[in-house]
Amino acid sequence: MDKTNFRLIVKFLKYLSPYRVKQVVVFILSSISISLELINPYLGKLIVDKAIINKNLEIFIVYGLIGAVIFISNGIIKAVAALLEKGMQLRVRFDLNKKLFSHLQALPLGFFKGSASGEHMYTLSYDIERSVDFIISVPKETVIILAKLVFILLIIFYLDWRMAVFSLILAQILYLPVGYFSRKMRSAWEDLINSSQNIFKRMEEIFSHMYLVKAFGREKREIRTYLKALIGNIRIGFRSLRLEVMGNLTIGGFERVVIGGISLFGGLQVIRGRITLGTLTAIMLYLSQLVSLQSGIGSFFQRISLGLISCRRLDGLLKLAPEATELRGTEKIALRSPVIRFEKVSFKYNSQEHILKNLDFCFSGGLNVLTGPSGCGKTTIVNLILRLYQPGEGLVYGVEEEDAARQIDLLCLKRHIGAALQDPLLWNDTVENNIRYGSERKVGFEEIKNAAHIACADDFIENLPHGYQTIIGEKGCKISEGQKQRVAIARALLKRPAILILDEAMSSMDTLSEEKIIANLRKISGLHTVIIVTHRLSTVMACDRAYFLKNPDTMVMDKPEKLIHSDKEFHDLFSAQMSQSAFIS
Known part of the structure; x- marks a missing residue:
């Protein structure tokens, strides 16, 4: 195992820390269960040598009752251990879900713009499920497999060292196909997970865009697309299944060869009088446990591979840096007359040209309208106010209109901003x-x-x-x-809110409804600053102050009735609407 995977395992095993007492209890119960399972074959030796060969019914009944008690006790112990383990799985699953969901909530909007909702839904369900199985079951099963393997070999050595050495030599053959097919299947499992996530992502997108699908009559196209993805997923599944079947057949063949060879060697030892029939019976029962253990190693490695893949995906998400929550140097104050200030703000999406460049302005109290040509950056300004994005350069912050020297803590400011979007x-x-x-x-x-x-x-x-x-x-x-x-x-x-933002929030309403809402907003006590983003002339003229974003580095501010006469670009923006209205004589 490389260092990266080891560090990843250690990191996720920390989720077991709150439940370490229960984990220890599970280990203890599992150890007792292993011990009881190791007693039965030796009990079989005693039954054969002392009861069956000597035809002693009394001893046969006594050993039979002991075997029954061990069997029942082992069943109860396994049930209690399974109950505790299931409880831990539920709690660790809750902890992981809580941590991941909280972390996703703290990530900036840009992360969600660049990824699909279906991916996160898949991670919150399937990846967490596999990671929890890996965290809870794999450490325990690793210890159990190693312990059982060592103890079985030691017991066989105790019973007959020749049989132990011969079994140990042949047992090495069993690990060859396991290692080979595990490496082959790891890439197939990773491809299968990615394919399943893509299908999940596409399904979520189709269901959320069903109106569009119906409006354009694209039902058959979406069915074809879905079936194509599903067929691709099935092909990957078949590739994984073929490898799994071939692996099982190969491992099964190797097991039969090994058991056959050991049986022949053991029979020869009995004939030569080196061991008793009971000893051979016990050894073969121990070897059957060893082979059963070996058969489970394939699926054990599969769970390790799938668990590591899911843990790696979860870790990649958890490493993403959350967005900043507050500005340095800000104060937490009671808001009376808050306004928004942009100080030498520049912003661009990725490597595109600047949407905003070195802008300096302040939204004042009252009804403010933000307008400009489509795509000029109005919604970007709103997103910066709401801290959905961080400015590339400069600052966006709140200040008291009566005391502009005091900046307002971001969390405090957001608690006092109400927003309605298009x-x-x-x-x-x-x-x-x-x-x-x-x-x-x-x-x-x-x-x-x-x-x-x-x-x-x-x-x-x-x-x-x-x-x-x-x-x-x-x-x-x-x-x-x-x-x-x-x-x-x-x-x-x-x-x-003390600050209300309406970003094209009335674009689907009639003019009369819009006028009534604006009139109602003026009557609200405590509402100090309103910022309305719109292209509708009637709304612009109803506001106290207009902010006209001409280009990335120019914001023109004045009363709308003055701007309509003094600024040609502002006038031209609404000329088509003015010809149909009576706002300007």
Whole structure:
């Protein structure tokens, strides 16, 4: 075993530390079980030599009863050990799930943008399952196999050294096919795991995009794609199965040759009077245990290989660095009039050109609108405020409008920001629970209804089959896009935020509903700063201050009614809408 795998094993065995007492008990019970199993063959020798050959019924009954007691006791001990081991598996599985899921939650958004949800679901289920089996069972079974192997050989040496030496020489042959086929199958198992994960990933993606599949009539195409992947997986499975069958046949053939050779040699020893028939019987029973042990070594190595693969995959995820949680030099303060400041901020995705470059500005209190051409970086600004991404250069932080010298702790700031995005991202749950998700504190039903009223969602919710208790389906598929956006805004408002961000959060609503929501937002006490991202002229003109992102390094700020006259690019952006409205005379 190389150093990398050894370090990996040591790292994952640490998950057993909280349960070391139970692990010791399992080892002790397993040791007792092994001892009892090693008594039976010797008991067989005594029955043959002293009871059967001498035709002594009394001794036969006594040894038979002893054998029955040992058999029953061993069964009870194995059952208790299995119960304790299963309990440890459940607890270690919980610990690993908790650690991995918590770690995934702490990773930056960029990680999830570059990977598929199905991969993480596969890891949380199959990889953890195999890793737990590896952590719990493999150390115990390694000790048991080695101990049993040593003790059986020592007992055979005690019974007859010639038989022991001859058996030991022939037994070496049994390890040749095990080592060969284990190496061959390791790559096949790894390919099978990766193939299964890809199928899992694709299935999750298809189910989450079922609307698109149906809209474009791509059902048959997806069936073909799925079957193609499934066939590829089956082919890899057959390759693994062929190796497994060939390995079992080869190992079985070697076992028969070895047992046959030992039996012939043992029979010769009995004929020559060097050992008794009972001794030969005991030796053959011990050898049958040894061969049974040997037969299990193939599957044992398979579990080791699969366990190491899964542990390696889990370790790769756990090594990923979580995102930073707070800025250096910030203070935890009670918020009164928070605003967001960008200080010489630059940002780009991977090696692309700068989306933002050396930007310096501050969102003031009141209703602010952030606008600009499509793809200019408006949503990137929102993501930086929400700390979904970190700026490549510069700082994004909160300050009190009345005391701009004091920066606000990131965690404190995030607790006071409510956000509703263009994609509402609703849960397959009731309307009430979707809105309630916006607040960590306990809220009453009346507060939920009030948030829905401000978001102009209360009327349509009351008309649903079960009102606020209506389950709206995966991603809110049972309600319209505009209704989803209203629920998302209500969810953000339930947080009682001091800063509210609406990123195209009203794009699917009619103008009248949008105007009502903006009017309602002005009436909320405690809501100091609102940032609305939009391309709709009516919304822009309803705000106190406009932020126009012309290009990556230029942000123009002024009242919207002034910008519409003073900035040609701003004017041109809304010229098509102005020709159909009466906002500008």
